Amino acid sequence: MTVSIEDVAARAGVSTATVSRALRGLPNVSELTRERVRDAARALDYVVSPSASSLATGRTSTVGVVVPYVGRWFFGQVISGAEAALRQSGFDLLLYTVGAEDSRRRFFEELPVRRRVDAVLVLSLPLTDAEVEAIAGLRLPTAMVGASVPGFSSVRIDDVGGASKAVNHLINLGHQRIAMIHGAGIEPAQFTAPEDRRRGYLSALSSARLEYDASLQVDGGFTLAGGERAMASLLSSKHPPTAVFAQSDEMAFGALRAIRRAGLRCPEDVSVVGFDDHEMAEMLDLTTVAQPVTEQGVLAVGHILAELRGEAAPSEDLVPTHVVIRGTTAPPTAKPMRSRTPARSASRSVG
Amino acid sequence: MTVSIEDVAARAGVSTATVSRALRGLPNVSELTRERVRDAARALDYVVSPSASSLATGRTSTVGVVVPYVGRWFFGQVISGAEAALRQSGFDLLLYTVGAEDSRRRFFEELPVRRRVDAVLVLSLPLTDAEVEAIAGLRLPTAMVGASVPGFSSVRIDDVGGASKAVNHLINLGHQRIAMIHGAGIEPAQFTAPEDRRRGYLSALSSARLEYDASLQVDGGFTLAGGERAMASLLSSKHPPTAVFAQSDEMAFGALRAIRRAGLRCPEDVSVVGFDDHEMAEMLDLTTVAQPVTEQGVLAVGHILAELRGEAAPSEDLVPTHVVIRGTTAPPTAKPMRSRTPARSASRSVG
DNA sequence: ATGAAAGCGCTAACAA
DNA sequence: TTGTTAGCGCTTTCAT
DSSP, X not given: OOOOHHHHHHHHTSOHHHHHHHHTTOSSSOHHHHHHHHHHHHHHTOOOOHHHHHHHHSOOOEEEEEESOSSSHHHHHHHHHXXXXXXXXXXXXXXXXXXXXXXXXXHHHHOTTTTTOSEEXXXXXXXXXXXXXXXXXXXXXXEEESOOOTTSEEEEEOHHHXXXXXXXXXXXXXXXXXXXXXXXXXXXXXXXXXXXXXXXXXXXXXXXXXXXXXXXXXXXXXXXXXXXXXXXXXXXXXSOOSEEEESSHHHHXXXXXXXXXXXXXXXXXXXXXEEEOOHHHHHTTOEEEEOOOHHHHHHHHHHHHHXXXXXXXXOEEEEOOEEEOOTTOOOOOSXXXXXXXXXXXXGOOOO | OOOOHHHHHHHHTSOHHHHHHHHTTOSSSOHHHHHHHHHHHHHHTXXXXXXXXXXXXXXXXXXXXXXXXXXXXXXXXXXXXXXXXXXXXXXXXXXXXXXXXXXXXXXXXXXXXXXXXXXXXXXXXXXXXXXXXHHHHTOSOEEEESOOOTTSEEEEEOHHHHHHHHHHHHHHHTOOOEEEEEXXXXXXXXXXXXXXXXXXXXXXXXXXXXXXXXXXXXXXXXXXXXXXXXXXXXXXXXXXXXXXXXXXXXXXXXXXXXXXXXXXXXXXXXEEEEEEOOHHHHHTTOEEEEOOOHHHHHHHHHHHXXXXXXXXXXXXXXXXXXXXXXXXXXXXXXXXXXXXXXXXXXXXXXX
């Protein structure tokens, strides 16, 4: 029923070995034979059986991509980049979504990628030590995006630099009380973004000799709702900030909503900077720190392909970010926001 | 180096056939032997070789998922649902992104899924006749999401019903001039959503005996920017609508931006309803038509699994939608928006 | 440059 | 219930 290499060999009048060589473009095949084989293959509509071929070679031409969620903009973009790069090199992409706790546990316990893939790509997944060990036990080229683990290739953005750029932007506008909505929760150590972004925040503040106020740092759990809660709590503190740096755009969106619901305006009453340049950031006119996204997927694939070719040892990429200035940041207004009564409105200067 | 079924057989003191049977849970294996085999396998950390096994069986335990883009919320959600359902049944998911024109062409020409998958899932991809034929030539169980092709299983939402619900909501609020931002561009015939949603729109209008005005239908190309342009053109027409039904949330977001930029307010000046219940719809307080998303992926997988088991012929699912009322819809205000001067505001009656 | 043949690791028919 | 054995379709020495 299905046409095999033997059929092609018969039709081309050569051995199966020659068909194999000819079709894979190996040298040591005369151009004439190669052409004849190609014609036969085309005529029979022949396709190699990947299973037979990987059984024989031990290679699968497949890369496993492990990701917490598809469906979140960021991951989707990175996957796109990775897939394009893989496809171009003749690799297939096997997807493993491990966002849910049980699927995650199962993945690392059973390691379904075993024997199925030549390499692994782990996207933005903060791994526990045990998980790192499980992956390492695979002894497969592995690259991480958004996390850095010794012994593995990784692609990350310059979180420290990005955060301080964001905060510097606020400082340059004249803000002095700058809060941060962070996402440092119970995440395992490999997820360095929250800590790095905090370091960037702190270093920008201290360079500008601004006072350090621990109460200005509040957890938003990297979610929209969390960002909203965090902002609400900042707005109801005794001495609210005039500007907020959110460690992610989603939290910034939540912050914007909290501001709106509080009857305040952004940027007039509070400035907000996000981080990511989420697809909706432009829509919401959010000033934010942009990072190359698709590109990170491409770079990560570059690492594993190089390792597969035996060309390179694991290495790390740090890709740059840049601030995109939009409408949610402005100089602080002259009067404190808690006195927004009509009577005094004349006392306010813009910018 | 790698442990094979023979090693397990040796250790368990049985034949490889028995190991195979025992591990796959086939009957005709005594519980005692099965246990011994399991122990041996566990002790040796044995995993079957998928390539060997599929070479022998002809099955791959893999399903190819073809999608225009990952990275768009909707597709990501559907993929999530599909992946979970597949994983649960022991299938792997091979991802094919064919959004770019060249990757799409390559996919349908070379059909890289041949010999690699047991079934195919096509997500929200309007296929040309030639493409449909290519897929059909695979002779593999195939399911479509968001499109319906004779001979294939499909899962779609009730676009007609959803659209008319949305428009009825506006009508019930008292609107009379209701525009539609659609996405009927050059899409191939399989993508029925734009046309179905238009039918729902028209039927709601005619049931309410509202006049038909072709100039109220404008193309937004299913993108945010397109929606913005479409809204801008509606707002600059001689007789602007008081409400707009956008065929997708993304276009609705664009419409909201156009409204804001025009210095108008939503819903005071114009009401807007979207379609999808995009993750950002809540954030933007957009009234919209919600559809089950993840579930469509699950249902589609159900179809192909049933076909794989030989249990069912291709069939179609039509899943229901419901309107989620949020803050972008309200009764039309008493005065026409082009005369937003206090003097004339009394001259208009509410719906 | 080409061919013969031995696997790769499993499954499934058939025997026992 | 278990074992024997013949493939599944390819790649890769090793000869020629």
